[in-house]
Amino acid sequence: MSDTAPGGVVARLRAAGCVFAEEEAALLTGAAAGPAELDAMVGRRAAGLPLEHVVGWAAFSGLRIEVGPGVFVPRRRTEFLVERAVALARPGAVCVDLCCGSGAAGAVLLDTVPGAEVHASDIDPGAVRWARRNVEPRGGRVYEGDLFAPLPPGLRGRIEVLVANVPYVPSGDVALLPTEAREHEPLVALDGGADGLAVLRRVAAGAAGWLAPGGHLLVETSGHQADRAVAAVTAHGLTARTLTDEERHATALVATRP
Incomplete structure (x- = not known):
């Protein structure tokens, strides 16, 4: 199975300790322009970057707030x-x-x-x-x-x-x-x-x-x-x-x- 196939992405995220691996895999797959970008994004997430920094946005009060490396991710609370x-x-x-x-x-x-x-x-x-x-x-x-x-x-x-x-x-x-x-x-x-x-x-x-x-x-x-x-x-x-x-x-x- 390819590392960028749905099952492969979930497995990589789960191995990295991501508790919500299935949900994160869906977000990453939806954000990636193709297999190469998806592979790189999964790698960044598996290395510990916040999911929001990887996909480029955070869900907040019904909006997509743009975020990236070096900025505080707005919390649900x-x-x-x-x-x-x-x-x-x-x-x-x-x-x-x-x-x-x-x-x-x-x-x-x-x-x-x-x-x-x-x-x-x-x-x-x-x-x-x-x-x-x-x-x-x-x-x-x-x-x-x-x-x-x-x-x-x-x-x-x-x-x-x-x-x-x-x-x-x-x-x-x-x-x-x-x-x-x-x-x-x-x-x-x-x-x-x-x-x-x-x-x-x-x-x-x-x-x-x-x-x-x-x-x-x-x-x-x-x-x-x-x-x-x-x-x-x-x-x-x-x-x-x-x-x-x-x-x-x-x-x-x-x-x-x-």
Whole structure:
């Protein structure tokens, strides 16, 4: 049997430890232009590259988000955060996707909220390149820089929905992440400092000055960090609550400027 026949592809993926070998084989076969490309793609996947990096896209909230080597792959649990953002965004809302990575949140806001004005930023140049492919064709803008620094000054006091999918893995736990994340996604998108909340604290410190009155900051966190995350944002004058989705193992913090 050929290595690129359906059974051969499944066998190679299974031998490499891919738990969902049949599903992955179907995606790879559908993405490849021919047997030679399929063989190369299966080789990359068997070597440990994230499936999404190999096929060039990630499924997220009904969209195909373009991704590739060196960018954080949007997680299914983050769909919960973005769904909450969409629910809070009125038509024409001014929205920001901070720590945007591939721009998945911004892309969903643009596709879902009528007339939304969406800006996105990330400190990682590689992420910005991918975000521009996902956000700017939909009418948004993407900036490179640290948190709020690259955003247009005219957004101060006008942001109605601020999504910040900050890194929140404690530095000491990064080594415990799956190999795909540790070796193929940027550390800056994973490492949240000593207790995992370092970047969140910086976002919280600046958020009140950028949010419109009644505007919302939405951040993904973990269940065991939730109480400390709430304390981090309320220390800067925001009211806060947490929401959970057990099916997706997701915890979202929603903070509001009074």
